[in-house]
Amino acid sequence: MNGEQPHSRSDSRLSERVSAIDRSKIRVMYDLALEVADEDLVHFEIGEPDFDTPTHIVEAAADAANAGATHYTSNAGLPELREAVAAKTATENGVEFDPRREITITNGAMEALYLALQTVVSPGDEVVVPTPAWPNYRNQIRLAGGVPVYVPLPAERGFDLDADAVADAISDETAAVIVCRPSNPTGRVYDRDRLETVVEAAAAHDAYVIADEVYEGLIFDGSPRSVAADTAHSDAVVSVNSCSKKYAMTGWRLGWLAGPEHVVRAATVTHESTTACAPSVSQHAAIAALTGPQEPIRAMKDAYETRRDYVVDRIADIPDISCPRPKGAFYAFVDVSALDGSSFEIAKRLLYDYGVVTAPGDGFGDAGEGYLRLSFATGLERIELGLDRIEAMVTAERG
Ligand SMILES: Cc1ncc(COP(=O)(O)O)c(C=O)c1O
Missing domain, CATH: 3.90.1150.10 (Aspartate Aminotransferase, domain 1)
Incomplete structure (x- = not known):
């Protein structure tokens, strides 16, 4: 200057x-x-x-760093980590993803969500959000040029998912619906039938359900099955998850996006253009988190x-x-x-x-x-x- x-x-x-x-x-x-x-x-x-973060995870990361795992990885993430995510998702969440085509590793669930919205929302498209909801959705929708459409959930029913009200808000203008299960802030775990009503409505309008499942590892009462499990329209669901909450790994910035191949492929190109890849050392930590001792x-x-x-x-x-x-x-x-x-x-x-x-x-x-x-x-x-x-x-x- x-x-x-x-x-x-x-x-x-x-x-x-x-x-x-x-x-x-x-x-x-x-x-x-x-x-x-x-x-x-x-x-x-x-x-x-x-x-x-549990010690065995930190040690695995330190070992990887000492062994030279300090470089960019492939954009979609280490193949071994994508396989670990696919194995975890199949056994714990009841949904099969092809680790080569249907999973990309991201900088936390926040980036996964960002990529999902950037990939499916065009300027002016609506994104339906049942509320109360995590505030970042609003900003991320706006950054994608989308228009948030809020559907207030009934306080008198503990903010359970009002599937009919959400389905009614979905139209041909809708690009996506964001469902957070368990919910931040209410801790509500929506049941399968209600979710399926929402997924069906989205699929009927060629929209996606973005399932934010970052708290899925902390369900005390209810099933950890993914929104994408058991639906006839799993091709309408994009799943977002991370190591942050379940494994106490917020600072490692390690998450993933999983879903239909064409969405994951397009999201990976945006990821390549903006962050290249998730941190390599964190990817090794995540392998240890997913495959190591769960005690x-x-x-x-x-x-x-x-x-x-x-x-x-x-x-x-x-x-x-x-x-x-x-x-x-x-x-x-x-x-x-x-x-x-x-x-x-x-x-x-x-x-x-x-x-x-x-x-x-x-x-x-x-x-x-x-x-x-x-x-x-x-x-x-x-x-x-x-x-x-x-x-x-x-x-x-x-x-
Ligand atoms: C509902 C919800 N989704 C996503 C995230 C982001 O998690 P991450 O640390 O994996 O980016 C948070 C973090 O608070 C959250 O509460």
């Missing part, structure tokens, strides 16, 4: 795509908590395992289940707030509508006056207004303290 100031350009010079996206309320709360800068805050806002993974899942039961039982004992027992993932979606103000205002009071950080429900779409999402991916002692504080606030405000 030769000491000159760089050009200052106004926001109007930013692309329409990035101007159409905004920050997630989960991150907004995270930043507000940073400003508070109190080490004693109880963090319920972030959906990230508190466990470290440490089961121990983490058991810990989440114990925490889930503790959270739900404690909330049941606090008058005026409630939450159904989540069947999967590590979130409790708590009805706080009896308290004054919006869920964002309630979350801010909890932060500033009681030292508890939560994710306000409206961050997951209008259907989530009146709720707070609590992540129990944190130790039991902190959970106990956080719930004591929530109880103190509800008692103070409701008398």
Whole structure:
């Protein structure tokens, strides 16, 4: 720059795509908590395992790096890893994918989702999203030039999938429907019949169902079978999954996209053009995660289940707030509508006056207004303290 100031350009010079996206309320709360800068805050806002990655996985990655696995891999990922994903998916999720043609390894499920949407959505296409839903869907749909169409799920039925309402929202304008099972933020595990109604409706309109299954390894009650298993229209389903949640590997950025060959092939070209491949060392770690001992993974899942039961039982004992027992993932979606103000205002009071950080429900779409999402991916002692504080606030405000 030769000491000159760089050009200052106004926001109007930013692309329409990035101007159409905004920050997630989960991150907004995270930043507000940073400003508070109190080490004693109880963090319920972030959906990230508190466990470290199991040792055998870390060691496999270190061995691979020491042995020189530090280069680009093929764009679709190491053949051995694609085979491991195919074997895991067949045995645990009931669906067969050809590892050479129907699986591509990505930088986490976020990139898999991004690739899926970039591949099937043209500008102006609609993407149907049952809500409450993970906020990244909205931004990713907009980045693909798509138009999100939200279908609010019924709070009185614990936000179970209203398959008829979702099917009704699907039309010839629809490019895709995003289904998250188990759901972030509700922990709901939708059953097969409802999912099949949605897949059939999508297939009838030549649309895809993008099945976000990142929490499939953390289903406590219900089947981990993939949305693509058992449907007569598996060619309409694109599955997205990752090592992040089940194996406590968020920072390794390792996921995959699996589905019809033509979708995977096209997505792999976008992947090649944007990131080339998932990190090679992480790919070796993932092989160890998928094919190595599963005992440490089961121990983490058991810990989440114990925490889930503790959270739900404690909330049941606090008058005026409630939450159904989540069947999967590590979130409790708590009805706080009896308290004054919006869920964002309630979350801010909890932060500033009681030292508890939560994710306000409206961050997951209008259907989530009146709720707070609590992540129990944190130790039991902190959970106990956080719930004591929530109880103190509800008692103070409701008398
Ligand atoms: C519903 C959902 N899908 C996808 C992701 C992304 O996971 P990954 O770390 O594999 O990119 C998350 C992460 O929080 C999530 O909650």
